[in-house]
Amino acid sequence: MSLHPPSSRFCMPHAASSRHPKLSLPRVICNATSENNKARLGHCTKVPRNVTMESLRNGYLFPEILIREAEHNEKYPHAKLIKLGIGDTTQPIPHIITSAMAQKALALSTDIGYTGYGDEQGNRDLREAIANVVYKDKGVKWDEVFVSDGAQCDISRLRMLLGSGVTIAVQDPTFPAYVDSSIIVGQAGKFLEETGKFQNIVYMRCCPENDFFPDLTTTPRTDVIFFCSPNNPTGAAASRPQLERLVEFAKANGSIILHDSAYASYISDDSPRSIFEIPGANEVAVEISSFSKFAGFTGVRLGWAVVPKELRYSNGFPIIKDFNRIVCTCFNGSSNIAQAGGLACLSSDGHQALCRSIDYYHENADIIMDAFASLGFKVYGGKNAPYAWVQFPGRSSWEVFDEILERAHVVTVPGAGFGPGGEGYIRVSAFGRRECMLEAARRLKYLLK
Amino acid sequence: MSLHPPSSRFCMPHAASSRHPKLSLPRVICNATSENNKARLGHCTKVPRNVTMESLRNGYLFPEILIREAEHNEKYPHAKLIKLGIGDTTQPIPHIITSAMAQKALALSTDIGYTGYGDEQGNRDLREAIANVVYKDKGVKWDEVFVSDGAQCDISRLRMLLGSGVTIAVQDPTFPAYVDSSIIVGQAGKFLEETGKFQNIVYMRCCPENDFFPDLTTTPRTDVIFFCSPNNPTGAAASRPQLERLVEFAKANGSIILHDSAYASYISDDSPRSIFEIPGANEVAVEISSFSKFAGFTGVRLGWAVVPKELRYSNGFPIIKDFNRIVCTCFNGSSNIAQAGGLACLSSDGHQALCRSIDYYHENADIIMDAFASLGFKVYGGKNAPYAWVQFPGRSSWEVFDEILERAHVVTVPGAGFGPGGEGYIRVSAFGRRECMLEAARRLKYLLK
Numbered sequence: 001m002s003l004h005p006p007s008s009r010f011c012m013p014h015a016a017s018s019r020h021p022k023l024s025l026p027r028v029i030c031n032a033t034s035e036n037n038k039a040r041l042g043h044c045t046k047v048p049r050n051v052t053m054e055s056l057r058n059g060y061l062f063p064e065i066l067i068r069e070a071e072h073n074e075k076y077p078h079a080k081l082i083k084l085g086i087g088d089t090t091q092p093i094p095h096i097i098t099s100a101m102a103q104k105a106l107a108l109s110t111d112i113g114y115t116g117y118g119d120e121q122g123n124r125d126l127r128e129a130i131a132n133v134v135y136k137d138k139g140v141k142w143d144e145v146f147v148s149d150g151a152q153c154d155i156s157r158l159r160m161l162l163g164s165g166v167t168i169a170v171q172d173p174t175f176p177a178y179v180d181s182s183i184i185v186g187q188a189g190k191f192l193e194e195t196g197k198f199q200n201i202v203y204m205r206c207c208p209e210n211d212f213f214p215d216l217t218t219t220p221r222t223d224v225i226f227f228c229s230p231n232n233p234t235g236a237a238a239s240r241p242q243l244e245r246l247v248e249f250a251k252a253n254g255s256i257i258l259h260d261s262a263y264a265s266y267i268s269d270d271s272p273r274s275i276f277e278i279p280g281a282n283e284v285a286v287e288i289s290s291f292s293k294f295a296g297f298t299g300v301r302l303g304w305a306v307v308p309k310e311l312r313y314s315n316g317f318p319i320i321k322d323f324n325r326i327v328c329t330c331f332n333g334s335s336n337i338a339q340a341g342g343l344a345c346l347s348s349d350g351h352q353a354l355c356r357s358i359d360y361y362h363e364n365a366d367i368i369m370d371a372f373a374s375l376g377f378k379v380y381g382g383k384n385a386p387y388a389w390v391q392f393p394g395r396s397s398w399e400v401f402d403e404i405l406e407r408a409h410v411v412t413v414p415g416a417g418f419g420p421g422g423e424g425y426i427r428v429s430a431f432g433r434r435e436c437m438l439e440a441a442r443r444l445k446y447l448l449k
Numbered sequence: 450m451s452l453h454p455p456s457s458r459f460c461m462p463h464a465a466s467s468r469h470p471k472l473s474l475p476r477v478i479c480n481a482t483s484e485n486n487k488a489r490l491g492h493c494t495k496v497p498r499n500v501t502m503e504s505l506r507n508g509y510l511f512p513e514i515l516i517r518e519a520e521h522n523e524k525y526p527h528a529k530l531i532k533l534g535i536g537d538t539t540q541p542i543p544h545i546i547t548s549a550m551a552q553k554a555l556a557l558s559t560d561i562g563y564t565g566y567g568d569e570q571g572n573r574d575l576r577e578a579i580a581n582v583v584y585k586d587k588g589v590k591w592d593e594v595f596v597s598d599g600a601q602c603d604i605s606r607l608r609m610l611l612g613s614g615v616t617i618a619v620q621d622p623t624f625p626a627y628v629d630s631s632i633i634v635g636q637a638g639k640f641l642e643e644t645g646k647f648q649n650i651v652y653m654r655c656c657p658e659n660d661f662f663p664d665l666t667t668t669p670r671t672d673v674i675f676f677c678s679p680n681n682p683t684g685a686a687a688s689r690p691q692l693e694r695l696v697e698f699a700k701a702n703g704s705i706i707l708h709d710s711a712y713a714s715y716i717s718d719d720s721p722r723s724i725f726e727i728p729g730a731n732e733v734a735v736e737i738s739s740f741s742k743f744a745g746f747t748g749v750r751l752g753w754a755v756v757p758k759e760l761r762y763s764n765g766f767p768i769i770k771d772f773n774r775i776v777c778t779c780f781n782g783s784s785n786i787a788q789a790g791g792l793a794c795l796s797s798d799g800h801q802a803l804c805r806s807i808d809y810y811h812e813n814a815d816i817i818m819d820a821f822a823s824l825g826f827k828v829y830g831g832k833n834a835p836y837a838w839v840q841f842p843g844r845s846s847w848e849v850f851d852e853i854l855e856r857a858h859v860v861t862v863p864g865a866g867f868g869p870g871g872e873g874y875i876r877v878s879a880f881g882r883r884e885c886m887l888e889a890a891r892r893l894k895y896l897l898k
Contacts, residue, residue, distance in 0.1 A: 041761060041765050042732065042759060043700065043729075043732040043733070043759070043761070044703070044761045044762070044763055044764075044765050045672075045699075045703045045704065045705050045732075045733065045760070045761060045762065045763060046672070046702070046703025046704070046763050047611070047615060047672040047673070047703065047704070047705050047762055047763060048614060048615070048672075048762060048763050048764070049762040049763070049764055049766050049771070050610065050611055050612035050614065050615075050771070051612070051614070052612055053610065053612070053771045053774065053775075056774060056778075062777075063777050086566065088565035088566045089565045090563070090565060091563070092557060092558045092559055092560055092562075092563040093557045093558055093563070094558065095555075095558045097558075098554045098555050098556075098557045098558040099554075099555065099558075101551075101554035101557075101786060102550075102551035102552075102554040102555050103551075105547045105548075105550035105551040105554060105786065105790075106544075106547050106548065106551050107547075108541060108542045108547045108550075108745075108748075108749070109541045109542055109543065109544045109546075109547040109548075110541055111541055113541075114539065114540070114541040114542070114745070115748050116537035116538045116539060116745070116747040116748050116880075117535065117537045117747045117748055118748050149598055149750075149780075149781070149784070150781050152778075152779070152780070152781050153779065153780055153781060155779075156609070156778070156779035156780070160605075160609060160633060160634070161499065161502065162496070162499055163499035163500070163501055163502070163635070164635075165497060165499065165500070166496060166497070166499075177778060180778045181778060181779060184609060184775070184778065184779070185609070186612070186613075223494075223495070223496040223497075224496070250494075251492065253495070254493070254494045254495025254496065255494065255495070255496070256494050256496050280492075283491065283492040283494075284492070284494065296557075296563070296565070298565040298566045299557075299564050299565050299566055299567050299782070299784070299785035300557070300784055300785060300786060301598075301781065301782065301783065301784045301785075310491060310492070311494070312490060312492070312493045312494060313493065313494065313496055313497060313498040314493055314494060314495050314496055314497050314498070315493075315497075315498055316490045316493050317498050322498070322499070322502045325502065325505060326502075326633070328511075328512050329505075329601075329605070329626060329629045329630060329633065330601070330602065330604075330605035330630060330633070331598075331601070331602055331605070332598070332599050332601050332602065332750065333748075333750065334750065334784075335598070335748070335749055335750045335783075335784040335786065335787050336748035336749060336750075337550060337554065337749060337784065337786050337787065338784050338786065341554075431565075
């Protein structure tokens with residue numbers, strides 16, 4: 001690599017302020033137990049720290065990146081950072097959708113338009129729209145759709161539902177919230193430094209050699225299989241035959257697939273957009289999804305989960321009943337204003353307007369993919385997801401991350417943050433303004449040539 | 450009691466549709482394990498049901514009430530139901546607040562106004578406003594405030610944080626989410642039919658005889674003390690000396706108080722509005738609160754938690770660090786539009802406008818309190834909370850609930866739903882339109898005289 005820090009000073013889609021300002025806490029020795037230490041700290045409760053929280057590795061990946069980003073900003077206050085790290089949408093939301101939200105907000109000031117608590121499961125009109133538009137001809141019923149405040153929150157609720165007694169498998173690399181939420185509920189077991197894996201989690205390797213689809217013939221049975229398609233971080237969408245094999249595998253093993261389709265709207269080929277396109281999936285799968293990347297709702301907060309009535313525990317009890325109970329007890333429904341926006345997203349005009357944003361991000365992805373490809377790098381993803389997954393064989397991904405940040409002022413995500421299978425890769429997001437993508441491509445070409 | 454069902458047919462603040470339509474599920478024997486049963490059901494996974502989910506009693510209280518309400522609606526399709534059950538706000542939100550939300554929504558359609566992910570902890574301006582306005586002179590710093598989607602969600606996140614290894618105490622009667630979330634994380638132990646209590650939970654009796662404040666001299670030490678003031682359901686606000694005793698008790702025992710101040714804005718005397726008015730509380734307490742009842746945001750979804758930096762586990766580790774991690778891993782922040790509304794609530798004009806709604810509900814409470822008092826019933830609460838807590842000595846509260854529903858078409862909440870200490874009481878909500886309160890008072894007087 002060779003690069004002189006670029007002198008150009010533009011492209012700051014976000015204010016420079018850190019999303020995660022560091023907590024200014026008194027310096028504390030984590031496992032301080034000596035009376036001396038405690039006396040220095042002042043009062044300590046007698047409440048033990050939850051051992052599962054102690055098992056969490058470092059910070060959560062994205063906050064960790066933001067901390068490094070903030071440190072970089074401090075070091076180079078005048079550098080124009082380009083953020084292709086966190087997959088954060090940048091295109092404005094079509095007016096037809098925001099005006100529906102504005103109208104709902106204003107209606108809350110009127111006697112006729114005011115509403116208080118909605119159904120915890122979401123408004124029926126939105127649940128019906130999701131069933132009828134997103135799941136058209138896929139056999140999903142409106143009362144199997146639970147509207148949420150986003151897929152990440154649903155992952156956590158599903159982990160709470162299933163408890164610490166279930167075994168899980170994740171793709172490797174994988175979106176970190178699946179692993180971290182499993183650690184928190186006490187399922188993951190011990191972290192093994194030598195493998196970079198948690199003892200009780202099955203890691204299903206996904207790499208170019210297996211077309212980013214796990215070798216199910218060697219995958220041990222687990223109760224739960226987290227499966228994200230199109231995949232974050234690799235960008236790979238499972239094909240129909242692949243998903244059929246996965247459903248068959250789950251059925252044979254009595255497993256539950258937790259299918260994350262948050263990026264389904266980015267699929268540009270004939271890969272299934274939902275696990276429920278596969279016959280029999282309703283007996284083995286839950287699907288979580290989101291308006292975040294589909295509609296630019298990362299800040300508005302809206303998603304959903306589909307829990308089919310046919311999905312049952314080993315004792316025959318329907319899982320939907322327990323999920324409903326979790327939603328009623330641990331959640332109180334999504335914001336009514338966000339739900340009005342969700343409904344507008346699924347209208348014909350709303351949907352059409354959103355397709356233009358998705359096309360825009362696809363074009364961004366092409367720019368990034370081309371930049372790396374033109375330099376001779378192997379780059380994956382991009383076609384069915386807004387992420388490029390770039391291979392740096394034999395290199396530490398945090399080292400590559402740091403180097404690109406330090407020298408090109410471009411933020412990416414180190415593959416190792418997604419698990420041991422991500423080592424040697426970085427994830428580059430296609431979310432961003434066009435001019436930033438072009439400038440990032442220019443800097444990267446200069447750095448990497 | 451004597452009552453002919455009233456013939457008047459008005460007062461339906463909400464549409465008659467059920468907030469909780471019953472799931473139309475195939476009939477299933479819960480613990481069906483025989484092969485015969487399973488064959489009838491079709492495919493069952495081999496995933497065991499989480500034993501903690503099996504421990505949950507019946508439905509969650511409020512969904513259970515809504516089911517009975519829906520059944521009542523079916524039985525009396527022309528009766529005009531008055532809903533004084535679930536504490537659901539009915540007054541429109543002041544325009545100054547909804548217009549701030551509408552503006553934020555519309556700004557999301559512009560290049561300059563679009564924002565994606567916010568800080569998981571909430572926008573800094575809102576965190577500062579909460580610290581400066583709600584906690585003025587109470588020593589709470591902005592970065593100790595975590596904006597949320599409501600107190601109920603925070604309860605669940607706090608339970609997830611603390612895990613199943615901690616012991617808890619609740620007021621009895623108590624808001625059910627404290628107990629139910631403890632059951633879900635596996636802390637509550639066995640339910641004992643003979644006492645109506647969970648084995649591992651300490652129930653702190655709160656009743657007229659002890660001024661609704663627990664006798665701490667006989668309360669065993671627990672790791673966590675859930676304390677709600679002003680209380681839901683009893684309506685009692687703890688006085689300053691009482692809260693001082695509670696803080697002292699927690700400090701001596703090394704306990705953490707989870708203080709729920711969701712109804713603080715209803716305090717009309719000099720009771721503390723926050724646990725942080727008590728010196729030393731920052732070393733022993735977390736406070737959760739909400740815009741729901743303060744601003745009519747039950748459907749908009751916005752709340753907060755305050756976790757002081759001085760609050761530590763037994764090993765000296767600051768709890769705020771783990772809470773921050775939970776918020777980043779299991780939550781992705783509140784809706785940016787709701788947050789814009791929250792900021793407007795805390796502006797001088799917004800706050801003033803909201804006081805008028807609170808006065809309105811206080812006047813409603815007076816009407817309900819007077820109706821019961823004039824009939825010779827002992828009635829508590831009302832003054833510092835929007836709930837009347839009415840005593841029916843020696844009677845089953847579900848029976849009283851059913852009778853009032855059946856004969857007066859008025860929905861209340863049976864005290865027993867809040868724990869064994871609620872038996873013999875009903876909770877009557879003061880949320881509702883004035884004409885409904887007057888009509889409810891008329892019907893109740895007729896029924897109960």
